[in-house]
Amino acid sequence: RHDGAREFATNSLKAFYEDQGIEQQTTVPYAHQANDTAERAIRTIVTIGRSMLHHAKLDKCFxxxxxxxxxxxxxxxxxxxxxxxxxxxxxxKSKPGVKHIRVFGCRTYILTPKEKRLKWDPKARAGLFLGYEEVSKAYRLYDIEAGQVVISRDVTFDESSLVSQRRAQVMTTMILVWTSPPSRSAMLTLRA
Structure with a gap:
């Protein structure tokens, strides 16, 4: 059941409905109460997602x-x-495995493959756990240093530690540390 919006009227979606034996029903546009089951499911996901963001102290951009x-x-x-x-x-038709379920927003350490690092480079990068890849046994992670979402299965989780977006920004900010004498300065990167 849907409100007749264009995204539900595509040829590929119509073919999917037909293949699956799904009968389309339309409701009056903007009458959310007419589709209470779907609206309730959406509300549940929004509530859970909001709680996850709040618990992890992450910005709404996530x-x-x-x-x-x-x-x-x-x-x-x-x-x-x-x-x-x-x-x-x-x-x-089978029970799902749940051993891989992790705490949303927890600190992660994303392995950098040997082929992509030099001898003295760190073996891992700091990140945040964001979720799961549906099509592979991998995780969605926010690479703090690169500032982007990456997909990896080679990751270590620290579920006792959450890293907020604000802290993630601070960790990637370069700070100037003056040494004696002031003309000799060094740039240091805060590490997660």
């Missing part, structure tokens, strides 16, 4: 990562509406 991580975890939790099975179980 809302999409928090929402995707919330969906990933929620799909692996039993629901009374489907006989205490997980949505994952319904789709894939």
């Amino acid at each position: 809302w999409g990562e928090a929402a995707m991580s919330a969906i990933y975890v929620k799909n692996r939790l039993p629901s009374p509406k489907i006989e205490h099975k997980t949505p994952f179980e319904i789709v894939y």
